[in-house]
Amino acid sequence: MISPESVGMSTERLARLPEVIAKHIGPDKLAGVSTLIARKGEIIQLGAQGFSDRENSTLMTPDTLVRIYSMTKPITCIALMTLYEQGKFQLMEPVANFIPKFASLKVYKGQGILGDLYEDLERPVTIRDLLTHTSGLSYHIFEYGAVEAMYREAKVCSPKPLAEFVDGLLEMPLAFQPGTAYRYSFAHDVVARLVEVLSGKPFDVYLKEALFEPLGMEDTGFFVPEDKHARFAAMYGRNEFLDAEMSFSRWAGKDMPAENRQLYGAKDCLETKPHSVLRGGHGLVSTAVDYYKFAQMLLNEGHFNGQRILSRKTIELITANHLPASFLPFEIGGNPWLGYGYGLGMRTLMDLGQAQLPGSSGEFGWAGAASTYFWIDPKEELIGIMMTQMQPSGGSLVNQDFRTMAYQAIID
Numbered sequence: 455m456i457s458p459e460s461v462g463m464s465t466e467r468l469a470r471l472p473e474v475i476a477k478h479i480g481p482d483k484l485a486g487v488s489t490l491i492a493r494k495g496e497i498i499q500l501g502a503q504g505f506s507d508r509e510n511s512t513l514m515t516p517d518t519l520v521r522i523y524s525m526t527k528p529i530t531c532i533a534l535m536t537l538y539e540q541g542k543f544q545l546m547e548p549v550a551n552f553i554p555k556f557a558s559l560k561v562y563k564g565q566g567i568l569g570d571l572y573e574d575l576e577r578p579v580t581i582r583d584l585l586t587h588t589s590g591l592s593y594h595i596f597e598y599g600a601v602e603a604m605y606r607e608a609k610v611c612s613p614k615p616l617a618e619f620v621d622g623l624l625e626m627p628l629a630f631q632p633g634t635a636y637r638y639s640f641a642h643d644v645v646a647r648l649v650e651v652l653s654g655k656p657f658d659v660y661l662k663e664a665l666f667e668p669l670g671m672e673d674t675g676f677f678v679p680e681d682k683h684a685r686f687a688a689m690y691g692r693n694e695f696l697d698a699e700m701s702f703s704r705w706a707g708k709d710m711p712a713e714n715r716q717l718y719g720a721k722d723c724l725e726t727k728p729h730s731v732l733r734g735g736h737g738l739v740s741t742a743v744d745y746y747k748f749a750q751m752l753l754n755e756g757h758f759n760g761q762r763i764l765s766r767k768t769i770e771l772i773t774a775n776h777l778p779a780s781f782l783p784f785e786i787g788g789n790p791w792l793g794y795g796y797g798l799g800m801r802t803l804m805d806l807g808q809a810q811l812p813g814s815s816g817e818f819g820w821a822g823a824a825s826t827y828f829w830i831d832p833k834e835e836l837i838g839i840m841m842t843q844m845q846p847s848g849g850s851l852v853n854q855d856f857r858t859m860a861y862q863a864i865i866d
Contacts, residue, residue: 462866486514531799590628646734691845
């Protein structure tokens with residue numbers, strides 16, 4: 455690391471960060487947190503507090519491995535866009551051109567006298583619909599209505615190989631006509647399947663060859679090798695998001711007393727050894743430093759570590775807002791993302807005042823179900839990454855506090 459002052463930040467002001475993060479750590483709060491701040495291509499803060507395994511008193515460290523859940527999504531979408539640059543597809547193309555079952559989808563219309571009613575697609579689901587969560591797909595955990603209940607009843611989210619998962623998902627109806635609404639969904643898992651179809655390679659293999667190896671992301675993948683288990687964090691919270699019958703009410707603890715327990719450790723979970731349950735919407739394990747390499751590539755307009763991953767113009771397309779004004783603010787489980795639009799796999803800041811957070815127009819990033827969080831601010835050349843393991847996300851203002859501590863340290 456270099457001196458924060460050399461990139462226009464204050465060592466003294468950054469020293470406020472540990473105390474602010476510490477108020478979010480405790481027996482009934484986060485077990486441990488690692489943070490990374492980089493500016494102008496240099497890491498100027500890298501630290502960790504609390505425990506990666508509270509029961510065994512294992513300290514959280516900057517290289518602790520965590521399950522990043524939906525921070526998998528930006529990686530998945532970037533992987534697909536590398537195939538876009540190879541001329542494999544256009545955003546407006548029907549997904550059915552590559553996954554034929556999309557052509558026969560129905561849309562749930564409601565209840566009739568004789569039962570459920572369905573209607574035909576008014577237009578095909580496009581690849582951009584998948585990338586922007588406007589396809590009509592949903593998540594099992596939500597409680598918007600009948601389609602999500604169907605997902606839970608059919609146990610759509612059960613662990614299974616990617617092709618089998620997508621095939622089962624497409625047995626369900628869409629929740630709305632493509633392009634008529636935003637709904638956070640399994641769409642990016644379908645994007646991962648598209649990566650397989652278009653590349654002719656398993657999803658994990660393509661990620662390794664196209665992204666992880668070129669960027670030097672040695673600690674990122676769908677499982678943790680045995681020699682790294684000592685660095686793998688335990689998971690805490692009330693319930694596991696990926697339980698096939700989980701509802702948002704149960705996950706958020708609305709229908710049971712608040713509880714913060716270890717859900718599983720480093721050696722009793724899916725990611726402990728190689729497996730076939732590959733997903734595009736979740737599933738990757740990473741570290742703050744590894745994810746920084748991916749983020750810095752995006753901030754560098756597509757290149758890092760001497761490798762060109764995407765072009766500057768494709769990055770501009772990915773990080774532009776793709777949602778019409780009538781869809782904003784987009785929401786997830788009833789929680790609105792004020793001030794933000796949505797690009798091809800990530801949020802993008804449009805209105806600083808509405809967001810009520812320090813930042814810059816054009817900032818982009820995402821978060822994960824276990825409270826991981828990152829942002830990239832091209833105007834300030836600033837990256838922030840926070841890793842922890844607590845479900846559900848959004849239970850505290852730790853993301854907002856971390857972000858405030860980063861921006862308040864800018865002095866140039």
